[in-house]
Amino acid sequence: MLGYLLRRLGWLVGSLFLAGSAVFFLLRVLPGDPAVTLLAVGSPPEQIEAIRHQLGTDRPLLTQYGDWFGGLFTGNLGDSLFTRTPVLEQIVDRLPVTLPLALSAFVASILVAVPVGVFAALRRRNAAGVAVSGLAQLGIALPIFWVGIVVVWLVAVQWRWLPPGGFPRNGWQDPGAAVQSLVLPVVTLTIAQASLLVRYVRSATLDVLNQEYIRTARSLGYSLPRALWRHGLRNGAAPVVNVLGVLLAGSLLGTVVIESVFALPGLGSLLLTSVKSRDLPVVQGAVFLMTATVLLLGLAVDLIQRLIDPRLRGQA
Amino acid sequence: MTVPLLDPTIAPPEAPVVAGARVRRGWSPSLVAGAVLLGLILALALVSLFWTPYALDQATPGGRLAGPSADHWAGTDRLGRDQFTQLMLGARTAVWVGTAAVAVAFALGLPLGLLAAAGGRIADDAVIGVVDILIAFPTLLLAMLLVTVYGASTLVAIIAIGVGVCAEVARLTRISASRIFTQDYVLAARTSGTGPIMILIRHVLPNIWHTLLVQATLAFGIAVIAEASLSYLGLGTPPPAPSWGRMLQEAQPTVSVAPWNVLLPGIAVAIAVIGVNLLGDGLRETLDPQLRRNRRAVKR
Numbered sequence: 210m211l212g213y214l215l216r217r218l219g220w221l222v223g224s225l226f227l228a229g230s231a232v233f234f235l236l237r238v239l240p241g242d243p244a245v246t247l248l249a250v251g252s253p254p255e256q257i258e259a260i261r262h263q264l265g266t267d268r269p270l271l272t273q274y275g276d277w278f279g280g281l282f283t284g285n286l287g288d289s290l291f292t293r294t295p296v297l298e299q300i301v302d303r304l305p306v307t308l309p310l311a312l313s314a315f316v317a318s319i320l321v322a323v324p325v326g327v328f329a330a331l332r333r334r335n336a337a338g339v340a341v342s343g344l345a346q347l348g349i350a351l352p353i354f355w356v357g358i359v360v361v362w363l364v365a366v367q368w369r370w371l372p373p374g375g376f377p378r379n380g381w382q383d384p385g386a387a388v389q390s391l392v393l394p395v396v397t398l399t400i401a402q403a404s405l406l407v408r409y410v411r412s413a414t415l416d417v418l419n420q421e422y423i424r425t426a427r428s429l430g431y432s433l434p435r436a437l438w439r440h441g442l443r444n445g446a447a448p449v450v451n452v453l454g455v456l457l458a459g460s461l462l463g464t465v466v467i468e469s470v471f472a473l474p475g476l477g478s479l480l481l482t483s484v485k486s487r488d489l490p491v492v493q494g495a496v497f498l499m500t501a502t503v504l505l506l507g508l509a510v511d512l513i514q515r516l517i518d519p520r521l522r523g524q525a
Numbered sequence: 526m527t528v529p530l531l532d533p534t535i536a537p538p539e540a541p542v543v544a545g546a547r548v549r550r551g552w553s554p555s556l557v558a559g560a561v562l563l564g565l566i567l568a569l570a571l572v573s574l575f576w577t578p579y580a581l582d583q584a585t586p587g588g589r590l591a592g593p594s595a596d597h598w599a600g601t602d603r604l605g606r607d608q609f610t611q612l613m614l615g616a617r618t619a620v621w622v623g624t625a626a627v628a629v630a631f632a633l634g635l636p637l638g639l640l641a642a643a644g645g646r647i648a649d650d651a652v653i654g655v656v657d658i659l660i661a662f663p664t665l666l667l668a669m670l671l672v673t674v675y676g677a678s679t680l681v682a683i684i685a686i687g688v689g690v691c692a693e694v695a696r697l698t699r700i701s702a703s704r705i706f707t708q709d710y711v712l713a714a715r716t717s718g719t720g721p722i723m724i725l726i727r728h729v730l731p732n733i734w735h736t737l738l739v740q741a742t743l744a745f746g747i748a749v750i751a752e753a754s755l756s757y758l759g760l761g762t763p764p765p766a767p768s769w770g771r772m773l774q775e776a777q778p779t780v781s782v783a784p785w786n787v788l789l790p791g792i793a794v795a796i797a798v799i800g801v802n803l804l805g806d807g808l809r810e811t812l813d814p815q816l817r818r819n820r821r822a823v824k825r
Contacts, residue, residue, distance in 0.1 A: 220654065227658050235670045350746070350798035352753045355773055355791035362780045362787070462665050466754055470777075481758060484669045492673050496666050503661040 213515070221508050226278075228500045232493055233277050237270065263290070264489065277493075286494035291486060296494040299479060306376055306475035310391055310467065311460040314398035318456065322403040323449075326410025330418065331433075333411075342411065348404025353463060357397040357470035364393060374471040394471045398463050402456055409452045416448075417441040447518040454510030458503045556807025562800030566793070570620040573613035581610055581765065593785060600785050602775060608786060612793055614767040619749045619797055622683055622762070626748040627741055629687025630694050635737070637691070638698025639729070642706055643721055652699065656692045664689030664751050672760045682761040686751045690744045697740050701733040735812035742805030746798040753794050769794050 261267045265276065265287075280286055286296035325341055332338030348356075365373035371393055377386040417423060417437065422444075426436035465477030472478075476495060483491035578598070585597070585605045593600045598609040641652035662670075668685035675681055702725075705711060711728050719727070755761030756770030764771065769790040776786035 220657070224654065224657050224661065227654075228661055231658065231662070232670065236674060238674060346799060346802060347795065350750075350795045350802065351791060352750050352757070352770070352773075352794050354754060354757050354770075355787070355794065358773065358777050358780060358787050359791070362784060366781045458663070462663055465665055466758065469758055480669060484673050485759065487673055489673065492669065496670055499666055500661045503663070504657070507657060507660065 232497045287490035303476040313395045315460045317399040318402035322406035326407040329411045330414035345404045345407040353401040354470045394467045413445040417445040454506045553807040553810045555803045559804030566797045569613045569616040573617050577610040579607040579610045611767040615769040618768045622752040623745045623748040625683045626686035627744045630690035634691035634694025637695040641699040642702035659692035679762045686748045701736045705729045705732045739805045739809045742801045746801040
């Protein structure tokens, strides 16, 4: 296990390095000079030179590359081109919106999807089970932003139950208003994520139902729920845990779209506006942080899977 | 030892050949339903190549945000342009981006997955590493990086979606191919001197192609949604080319006045995605004899 852990940590460091390099070089293959692209046509040369200096593009590429990694270690991701504030500070400012949104949606989808998925598997032959599977199919097939627009239209515009979008200016100082403005975004994200998870839970449960050990347990006199609980849970959990990692990453990425639908000032909308205004340092820093999070989640999922499933432990 | 102990041409019990006769019995309902729904979208896209009710930029004077009528089957948008025309052209964009992205995903993912399964430990580790990195760059982030550099375009969307999906294709190919590689009949083929390429062609691909085909249909559905999402965010197909995603973005502010402008493009996306997903389920049921047997085995 220790050898595996070290190997896996080595992988993580390597992947982080590769991901950082990929972000750096993908953004540096810009055809032409980013300083020129940023400024209005016919800007004076000294202004171009100033931007170039600020971007650091007047220095050799390898020096910039070294600075980028040096900055990653010291938490210095550079300054935004437009607001001139440190990128890290901007990102941290946005987390109080994005993290509660992503995490609540993640937890809510597990709470909804696990019982619903098991139910859909057990009742797959009758109307209720089929209806549940059908709804999940529909939830996967509908674009998340469409669900969001319709939810806003019904709940906020027609019925006026909750604010249609936005976030209180003073943030969490008014917890009631902050929670209110996050309810619809969380519900929307949960609809999308839970639909996805229901499918996996259902098929993992079906898989377990087919196994000989369940038949053996049943023939020994266990009731089906008891057999599933004793023998099915751990066997069925391994593939589901794998999906949970993907799901949490998906919740985090989903915030980009959700924040756009609900006009929330989170990390996703910071990233989107920075992409459109070509604020390279912000895009670079935010994309790298999201990527690093996804990689870390992958590691966590692998370790949890090994704890659950002893069959994996023998493998390198 | 020139005579092989096992004849590699004898089909293994889990090969589809055994259940071949049973496989062709009847059409699965999902297959038919999926084909009908997807066919509808394909028909819209195909017809739009020759005919649309109106020209794309033809605005009806005074007919802004009108509801569905005999003149405008799906109403008009905020500029008075025919929505049904846009839905048809949007179908074309969705089908084109979906197909191209799936092609990119398989062109990258299939060789990677086979290499990992067939190429020994070092190749396997290298591919797993590449796949890990690719998974860490989901479609949306990749699209954002590319759009920052090249600006929004359909090509950027296709590449971002294709590369984003190819990790899953590589992973699935690797898993299903390495399962075949551990079978006795592959060992038998190897001992009787069959080369790795021939083993791939004769034993591995015939046993995994149905899994890959199902994956291709799923990938198409993912690509259609991804295209709509990127266009909604302004990172995909740029104006004036219509896309269901951008129709939704444009209709969002007027949803309380013209809800059908929001409902219809969303339903179009759902029809396309449910269509390919059902088609994939149907193909899986029709092509995978193991699954058919298991389905029958579960009793409760």
